Amino acid sequence: HEATLTIDPAFRVAPVRRRTFGTFVEHLGRCVYTGIYEPGHPSADADGFRQDVLDMTRELGVSTVRYPGGNFVSGYRWEDGIGPVASRPARLDLAWHSTEPNEVGVDEFMRWARKAGIEPMMAVNLGTRGVQEALDLLEYCNIESGTHWSDLRVAHGAKEPYGIRMWCLGNEMDGPWQLGHKTAREYGRLAAETARAMRMLDPGLELVACGSSGSSMPTFGAWEAEVLEEAYDQVDHISCHAYYEEKNGDLASFLACSTDMEEFIASVVATADHVRAKLRATKRITVSFDEWNVWYLSRFEAAKSAEPPVGWPVAPPLLEERYHLADAVAVGGLLITLLRNSDRVAAASQAQLVNVIAPIMTEPGGRAWRQTIFHPFAQASRYASGEVLRVEPVSPVHETAEYGEVPLLHAVATHDEDVTTVFAVNRAVDGPMELTLDARALGDVRVVEATTLSDPDVYAVNTAADPDWVVPRANPDVMSDPLRVVLPPVSWNVIRLA
Ligand code: AHR
CATH class of the missing domain: 3.20.20.80 (Glycosidases)
Incomplete structure (x- = not known):
């Protein structure tokens, strides 16, 4: 996607x-x-x-x-x-x-x-x-x-x-x-x-x-x-x-x-x-x-x-x-x-x-x-800090039984004088999403940190004995020019731009 x-x-x-x-x-x-x-x-x-x-x-x-x-x-x-x-x-x-x-x-x-x-x-x-x-x-x-x-x-x-x-x-x-x-x-x-x-x-x-x-x-x-x-x-x-x-x-x-x-x-x-x-x-x-x-x-x-x-x-x-x-x-x-x-x-x-x-x-x-x-x-x-920004996603959609057609990407951003942070969910269950960020209005920025919460098993849990199985990890799939981040299927993502 x-x-x-x-x-x-x-x-x-x-x-x-x-x-x-x-x-x-x-x-x-x-x-x-x-x-x-x-x-x-x-x-x-x-x-x-x-x-x-x-x-x-x-x-x-x-x-x-x-x-x-x-x-x-x-x-x-x-x-x-x-x-x-x-x-x-x-x-x-x-x-x-x-x-x-x-x-x-x-x-x-x-x-x-x-x-x-x-x-x-x-x-x-x-x-x-x-x-x-x-x-x-x-x-x-x-x-x-x-x-x-x-x-x-x-x-x-x-x-x-x-x-x-x-x-x-x-x-x-x-x-x-x-x-x-x-x-x-x-x-x-x-x-x-x-x-x-x-x-x-x-x-x-x-x-x-x-x-x-x-x-x-x-x-x-x-x-x-x-x-x-x-x-x-x-x-x-x-x-x-x-x-x-x-x-x-x-x-x-x-x-x-x-x-x-x-x-x-x-x-x-x-x-x-x-x-x-x-x-x-x-x-x-x-x-x-x-x-x-x-x-x-x-x-x-x-x-x-x-x-x-x-x-x-x-x-x-x-x-x-x-x-x-x-x-x-x-x-x-x-x-x-x-x-x-x-x-x-x-x-x-x-x-x-x-x-x-x-x-x-x-x-x-x-x-x-x-x-x-x-x-x-x-x-x-x-x-999340500063102002909440309305972002304009252009996203593929899929059909759901409960809500009809929904976008696969669900996102928001916040912006303060130091950093802009994108919070994004990839709802796709069948594959990753290549997300291109059009951040021209922010001037010369790059991704300073990108993490993802995902797992090959969508039903993976943390337990008292193994409490850190599902934790945010650095997202290795970040590219610049244009800014692109790959979001794994069924994932929560934080991307920080500065
Ligand atoms: O949070 C559990 C319960 O859910 C609360 O007591 C009640 O307000 C709601 O129905």
């Missing part, structure tokens, strides 16, 4: 937003317990946080972390997680059929966040709770002192307020599986009133209303319109969630899943702008794509119906996907789509960070290691 890409620094989309590179820590399975937190682990610090996981979180280049859920948050009483650990109650977590020991709560999370150097994105429970509890948590976190909740935080050792700016108003409230599931009007009113009250306490907040849990939800489109009709003035962002998987061995469709994400974003933006026009509003709502990843959800659902959960274990291994090369290439394609839409996607969170559909895996008491999907995220976060 042969493709060309024209790169011109004048074709600007928007500045690269650091919040594109967010992730998610939910009280789910082993994400918190034996994930980020494991007192007694050889690498644990005095607070019980695993240093190996902290190091990998920093290496991943994570900007924001959404917490504490997820479906979990819709039944969560945040007060259970504060004060002396010995007197915290254990509770049933109905969302994941587990027991929540509450050894980690908001104070521990914020200590971890500081060590990891990330911005927290806090979610409030609008499933089983409402305005008052959201206000209490906000007071606990953001008021300096001199009130009931803020003085408690100080008494618990956090003298300075946390100053948390980004808040999610509930989670997936459109989903019938959600505790306290609501209609769009019910949720829209509650979101608006919660937001209004929270802003009375702290006007500097950025608030995210729940959009649809997926573009295939029966209420998709109508949900966003109705929620925003109720809450437009009170919120800043609307959320999107999307998970993708290879179905029935249809690799070509799977590798093109970013086509769905692209459509999803366009539809939500159009819906938000439609409400803006109707309300004669001036501000624009942006998207918080605060759950996205590859997740073999249909396998999980099938296993759950074959064997319904028994008992209420603490931190059981749940949703522990083993990601292969093709999954990493799909993730790379999704990152490219998020970057391409940086004008309207203000934030994104890959779900999740550790053990649960995650780039980082741990063994309890043992090793931590990087899954295949770790690498595109880490490279995109490290190298």
Whole structure:
């Protein structure tokens, strides 16, 4: 296959937003317990946080972390997680059929966040709770002192307020599986009133209303319109969630899943702008794509119906996907789509960070290691800088069962004064792609670095014993005059020009 890409620094989309590179820590399975937190682990610090996981979180280049859920948050009483650990109650977590020991709560999370150097994105429970509890948590976190909740935080050792700016108003409230599931009007009113009250306490907040849990939800489109009709003035962002998987061995469709994400974003933006026009509003709502990843959800659902959960274990291994090369290439394609839409996607969170559909895996008491999907995220976060550029690919296409005709090349570039970086996926399963870069507008540049993530076996995985099987490697097939790079079949590629 042969493709060309024209790169011109004048074709600007928007500045690269650091919040594109967010992730998610939910009280789910082993994400918190034996994930980020494991007192007694050889690498644990005095607070019980695993240093190996902290190091990998920093290496991943994570900007924001959404917490504490997820479906979990819709039944969560945040007060259970504060004060002396010995007197915290254990509770049933109905969302994941587990027991929540509450050894980690908001104070521990914020200590971890500081060590990891990330911005927290806090979610409030609008499933089983409402305005008052959201206000209490906000007071606990953001008021300096001199009130009931803020003085408690100080008494618990956090003298300075946390100053948390980004808040999610509930989670997936459109989903019938959600505790306290609501209609769009019910949720829209509650979101608006919660937001209004929270802003009375702290006007500097950025608030995210729940959009649809997926573009295939029966209420998709109508949900966003109705929620925003109720809450437009009170919120800043609307959320999107999307998970993708290879179905029935249809690799070509799977590798093109970013086509769905692209459509999803366009539809939500159009819906938000439609409400803006109707309300004669001036501000624009942006998207918080605060759950996205590859997740073999249909396998999980099938296993759950074959064997319904028994008992209420603490931190059981749940949703522990083993990601292969093709999954990493799909993730790379999704990152490219998020970057391409940086004008309207203000934030994104890959779900999740550790053990649960995650780039980082741990063994309890043992090793931590990087899954295949770790690498595109880490490279995109490290190298995307300056402005996102719209690139004009001329690419061969192929037919997919799910999305019809799609280009084999999926790409974006970023540009700062020192370097221009091209992120490119070759979706072709049958052969390499010779990519010619028309970079005349950049002046006299050459390829200073080109890496590729690929493998003769598209289902190759990393494991605890062999964690570096699938890693980015130098691409040997780089030519100059004209600039050309050969992208292996099913590959994620980073090409840096200077
Ligand atoms: O990330 C796993 C789950 O997926 C989250 O708890 C929920 O919000 C979504 O359905």
